Amino acid sequence: MKTTRRQFLATAGGGAMALLAGCGNSPRVFPGRIVGASAAAGHRLRDGAFPAPDETLDAEVVVIGGGIAGLAAARRLDGRRDLLLVELEQETGGNAACGRNAVSAYPWGAHYVPLPNEESTEVIALFEELGIIRGKDPRGLPIYDEEALCSDPMERLLDCGRWQEGFLPQLGVTPGERRQYDAFFARMEAFRRTPGAFAIPLDLGSPYPELDRITMAAWMNANGWDAAPLRWYVDYCCRDDYGAGIEHVSAWAGVHYFASRRGRAANAERDSVVTWPEGNGWLAQKLSAPLAARIRRGCIVWNIEAAGKYTFVDCFDLARERSVRLRARGAVCAAPRFIAQRIVRGLAPAQGLEYSPWMVANVTLDSPPVGPGAPLAWDNVSRRSRSLGYVVATHQNLNPVQRETVLTHYWPLDAQSPADERRRAVARTHDEWCGLIAEDLEETHPGVTGQIRNIDVWLWGHGMIRPVPGFIWGEARRRMREPHGMVFFAHSDMSGLSLFEEAYTRGCQAADALLARL
Amino acid sequence: MSNRGVRLLLLASVFTIATCGLIYELLAGTIASYLLGDSVTQFSTVIGVYLFAMGVGSWLSRYVERNLAGVFIQVEFLIALFGGSAAACLFAVFPHVNSFRVPLYAIVFVVGSLVGLEVPLLLRLLSAQLHLKDLISKVFTFDYIGALLASLLFPLFLVPYCGVAQTGFLFGILNAVVGLIALWALEIPNARALRIYGIGVLAFLVAGLFFSERIVAWSEAAAYGEDIIYTRSTPYQRITLTRHSDDIRLYLNGNLQFSSRxxxxxxxxxxxxxxxxxxxxxxxxxxxxxxxxxxxxxxxxxxxxxxxxxxxxxxxxxxxxxxxxxxxxxxxxxxxxxxxxxxxxxxxxxxxxxxxxxxxxxxxxxxxxxxxxxxxxxxxxxxxxxxxxxxxxxxxxxxxxxxxxxxxxxxxxxxxxxxxxxxxxxxxxxxxxxxxxxxxxxxxxxxxxxxxxxxxxxxxxxxxxxxxxxxxxxxxxxxxxxxxxxxxxxxxxxxxxxxxxx
Missing domain, CATH: 3.40.50.150 (Vaccinia Virus protein VP39)
Structure with missing residues (x-):
């Protein structure tokens, strides 16, 4: 391509600017801010005392926490019982939080749901109600709303300096490595086809204690699967779903990732997913909209206790700086367990809970990044990066010409122990985070930094439950599922896997159990 | 400055004006045949209008009575301004006008009359210093040598390497510079105002040279193998219209959309x-x-x-x-x-x-x-x-x-x-x-x-x-x-x- 004079001037000017910047040794400062879960408010649970309630309100049932599990429970209870949902944040949604700027809506966490399995009946019913499933074809396969299905191309991987379609490395793979691919995927397929082996919700599946006891890495070693590209791929998948790689998660969880998906559709391939620009925030908003009048936002629940036939829920209104007591006949506690065991009086702490910290950034760009090889996909990953790459928030847009875009950059903080990573994460300033994010993107797309308009950062201190060996089929998780008096629990950490289907089903089940006891 | 120096400077002006004048004429002819097709008609009519306008300019020169040198320089700056920006202006108005011939002939006429005005003024400025036979001989020698230079430079160098719009600006700049030198050398009343005026024109043309897009990049035209009569990058696509005799073609991002045939x-x-x-x-x-x-x-x-x-x-x-x-x-x-x-x-x-x-x-x-x-x-x-x-x-x-x-x-x-x-x-x-x-x-x-x-x-x-x-x-x-x-x-x-x- 011929350089026009104007381009040349722009380049020369930009070069000069870069030189000047280099002289001053000051990296570029990006506009944006750190947003996200109210860690400070949450830490008051650990540190501070709350004022005694000066007002008592009656509600038949109270749902604590407005993530997917809480919204599912509230949705089930709504219309049947007088209901109140208490949420710490200003928005419900939990891990399915989302945001919006002038360019696009974008997710802050969970951003897709795979085609649900037949046994995920609650999720299928929800999808039918929301119009995501439009009907059935003559073979009985669900017909999905095409605009909700992830548009093609879905995934691409930067490896050996070139973008390829799909995440499984293909360039420079030796025949020996390919044989390991075949053996690994044949084994996963065998698990997948075994009835009752791996299911969603996972409690419908089988324990396989020998898989639950060891890490995915150890299990792969035992099978002789040492091919670097295969290890990278499986590690990537585990980090993507669990926030921790094959050295940390159990082999059961690792196999579940590959062997549990059996969802089918009349108009999509088996590995399809449904997604929206705002990710699962779309679902969260559909769930919360009919509940709007029953949701109290910005309220931190600090005490849940039983007294006689009542369950009292004490919450502190962050805006009004005062506590309110809710008198209910029962409650669904849809907060994560590490919170629940601080606020439910008399609840024994569960052992061995580990939560993966995450950083999610939304990066607004003047133009979509490209690169050699396969064109821009929905999910874009570089094999050399420690981040999980980025998802293009505008991918589902239907207009043919896209200029500016938002990339959601996912980064599980798993280099050190979760506690250490959490400390490091909160200590970093916005500029420091931007430096790390820009460096990571620049490595993937040289020159992209100049296109960045804004970077917002969200820190998830306890992003998701980590399925470490022994947790999923251990004693702790079994006990987490039991109710405590008239307090029923609902959260994906009770499954050990942070999946939409688990959270949603837990919410429905807790509501049903509560209704049965009222 | 000595008389000899002034004489040489004025003759150099004749040379530049001749070169620039012919370049402007060729530019107008080229653009007309580019955009309207049928190059024989376009070149004939453009040359005709240009020569006629020169006649009108020559005739008008009789009304200049005082301050010959001042008017001469003023006209020189006007030629630089109109001639230099003509090509870029014609390209710019082409998509927006119903009849392209009106602005085309208007601008050819304006530039032609100004050039036509310039030569008699020069003759009169030099008449005090030279005999008529020397005067006529020298002025026309420089005039025709300038024309030869222009006619060779234009197809062999300027259009392939500079592009049409840039050539216009380049020669406008040359015109303005010669005017400024003459202004410095001659004794002219009110020189300060003229100087500001000249520098303004020069600055405008330099800006034009740098910031106008290369309207017809030679490489692009070569890729199409047809004359590009319009091209523009919108936020959505690159629109290109080409002409090859009576065949108009539309390309979007280089892909043929239609041929008028x-x-x-x-x-x-x-x-x-x-x-x-x-x-x-x-x-x-x-x-x-x-x-x-x-x-x-x-x-x-x-x-x-x-x-x-x-x-x-x-x-x-x-x-x-x-x-x-x-x-x-x-x-x-x-x-x-x-x-x-x-x-x-x-x-x-x-x-x-x-x-x-x-x-x-x-x-x-x-x-x-x-x-x-x-x-x-x-x-x-x-x-x-x-x-x-x-x-x-x-x-x-x-x-x-x-x-x-x-x-x-x-x-x-x-x-x-x-x-x-x-x-x-x-x-x-x-x-x-x-x-x-x-x-x-x-x-x-x-x-x-x-x-x-x-x-x-x-x-x-x-x-x-x-x-x-x-x-x-x-x-x-x-x-x-x-x-x-x-x-x-x-x-x-x-x-x-x-x-x-x-």
Missing amino acids: DEYRYHEALIHPGLARLRNARHVLVLGGGDGLAVREILRYPQIESVTLVDLDPAMPRLFSTQEILTRLNAGAFSSPKVRVVNSDAFAWLKQNRRVFDFIVADFPDPSNFSVGKLYTTAFYARAQAALAPDGAMVIQCTSPFIARKSFWCVDETLHASGFVTEPYHVYVPSFGEWGFILASHRALAGEPEFPAGLRYLDASSFAELFIFPPDMVKVPADANRLNNQALVRYFETEWGRYLRQ
């Missing part, structure tokens, strides 16, 4: 096989087609009450509703009160649309990338279906069934998957090759076509032939194109890739 075949085939069978059609929707050529065919039916054209790029309908050559091509389609233009993305527009149309034309670019591929999916056709009257029909341009056979039948399969009945057909367009279309409707179209008057290709017998697919183009199995598989883009890439590599 045979576009009637394409557009008659696009519109009439469907619309000629919809006697009750009143309201038509055109998606894409910002050139207005499909609208021209639709407006042949007097019963049509409204045509809604949805095109993403506002630059297209604007260009095709103002430029004379182009409005002649689309028969002024956009000035019809029946036509309403909406600048929007077709997918987004259909999503919010509640109107129902009797005939829908989907005339999108070929599905060469994932973005455009979305406009050929079951999701898109589901939206179009909602906007189609129960007994209406939709026609889709679907690339070449000869080169991209699977792509063509993929669109057919996609329409079937969306619940349409289809009638695939094809036509031979010399500049494109075999080209395919598909008519889609809720139920099979009945009845014989009633073609409007004035068609050049379609009649009862050529209509019947459209639907015959020889063995090398008959149906092949293909997947339906969905947002989540983009099968069409993948077929298209493979098939056209194979064809273009041959």
Whole structure:
């Protein structure tokens, strides 16, 4: 391509600017801010005392926490019982939080749901109600709303300096490595086809204690699967779903990732997913909209206790700086367990809970990044990066010409122990985070930094439950599922896997159990 | 300065003015034949107007009585300003005027008169110092040498390496610099004001040189192998119009959209096989087609009450509703009160649309990338279906069934998957090759076509032939194109890739 004079001037000017910047040794400062879960408010649970309630309100049932599990429970209870949902944040949604700027809506966490399995009946019913499933074809396969299905191309991987379609490395793979691919995927397929082996919700599946006891890495070693590209791929998948790689998660969880998906559709391939620009925030908003009048936002629940036939829920209104007591006949506690065991009086702490910290950034760009090889996909990953790459928030847009875009950059903080990573994460300033994010993107797309308009950062201190060996089929998780008096629990950490289907089903089940006891 | 010095300077001015003057004339002639075609006519008329204007300028010189040197320099700056920016201005106004000849001859006339004014003034300035025979001999020698230099530089160096607009600015700058030197050397009253004026002109021309886009980059013109008469990058695409004698071609992002020699075949085939069978059609929707050529065919039916054209790029309908050559091509389609233009993305527009149309034309670019591929999916056709009257029909341009056979039948399969009945057909367009279309409707179209008057290709017998697919183009199995598989883009890439590599 011929350089026009104007381009040349722009380049020369930009070069000069870069030189000047280099002289001053000051990296570029990006506009944006750190947003996200109210860690400070949450830490008051650990540190501070709350004022005694000066007002008592009656509600038949109270749902604590407005993530997917809480919204599912509230949705089930709504219309049947007088209901109140208490949420710490200003928005419900939990891990399915989302945001919006002038360019696009974008997710802050969970951003897709795979085609649900037949046994995920609650999720299928929800999808039918929301119009995501439009009907059935003559073979009985669900017909999905095409605009909700992830548009093609879905995934691409930067490896050996070139973008390829799909995440499984293909360039420079030796025949020996390919044989390991075949053996690994044949084994996963065998698990997948075994009835009752791996299911969603996972409690419908089988324990396989020998898989639950060891890490995915150890299990792969035992099978002789040492091919670097295969290890990278499986590690990537585990980090993507669990926030921790094959050295940390159990082999059961690792196999579940590959062997549990059996969802089918009349108009999509088996590995399809449904997604929206705002990710699962779309679902969260559909769930919360009919509940709007029953949701109290910005309220931190600090005490849940039983007294006689009542369950009292004490919450502190962050805006009004005062506590309110809710008198209910029962409650669904849809907060994560590490919170629940601080606020439910008399609840024994569960052992061995580990939560993966995450950083999610939304990066607004003047133009979509490209690169050699396969064109821009929905999910874009570089094999050399420690981040999980980025998802293009505008991918589902239907207009043919896209200029500016938002990339959601996912980064599980798993280099050190979760506690250490959490400390490091909160200590970093916005500029420091931007430096790390820009460096990571620049490595993937040289020159992209100049296109960045804004970077917002969200820190998830306890992003998701980590399925470490022994947790999923251990004693702790079994006990987490039991109710405590008239307090029923609902959260994906009770499954050990942070999946939409688990959270949603837990919410429905807790509501049903509560209704049965009222 | 010595008399000898002043004399030499003035003769150098004659030389520059002669060179620059001829360059401006050649520029105008080149642009005229570029944009309007027929170079013999354009060059003759431009030279004629220019020489006549020089005569007018010479005649006007008699009215200059005082301050000869001051007027001479003032005129020099005016020549620099008008002559230097003429080429860029002509290119800039071309898409926006109904008759390009008016600004063309106006600017040629202005520059010609100024140059014509300049030579007699020079003669008079030098007459005090030279005998008449020496004066005439020297002035005309320098004049003709300058002309020779210009006529050689122009085709061999300037147009290939500088481009037309830049050449104009370059010589304007030369003109202005010579004027400033003369201003410094001669004794002129009010020199300060003139100097500011001259420096202003110089600054304007330098800015023009640096910031005007290279309007006709030689490399680009060479790639097309035709004269580029208009090119512009909009936020959506690069629009390029070329001319090769009487053939006007439109390219979007380098892909041929039509050739004026045979576009009637394409557009008659696009519109009439469907619309000629919809006697009750009143309201038509055109998606894409910002050139207005499909609208021209639709407006042949007097019963049509409204045509809604949805095109993403506002630059297209604007260009095709103002430029004379182009409005002649689309028969002024956009000035019809029946036509309403909406600048929007077709997918987004259909999503919010509640109107129902009797005939829908989907005339999108070929599905060469994932973005455009979305406009050929079951999701898109589901939206179009909602906007189609129960007994209406939709026609889709679907690339070449000869080169991209699977792509063509993929669109057919996609329409079937969306619940349409289809009638695939094809036509031979010399500049494109075999080209395919598909008519889609809720139920099979009945009845014989009633073609409007004035068609050049379609009649009862050529209509019947459209639907015959020889063995090398008959149906092949293909997947339906969905947002989540983009099968069409993948077929298209493979098939056209194979064809273009041959």
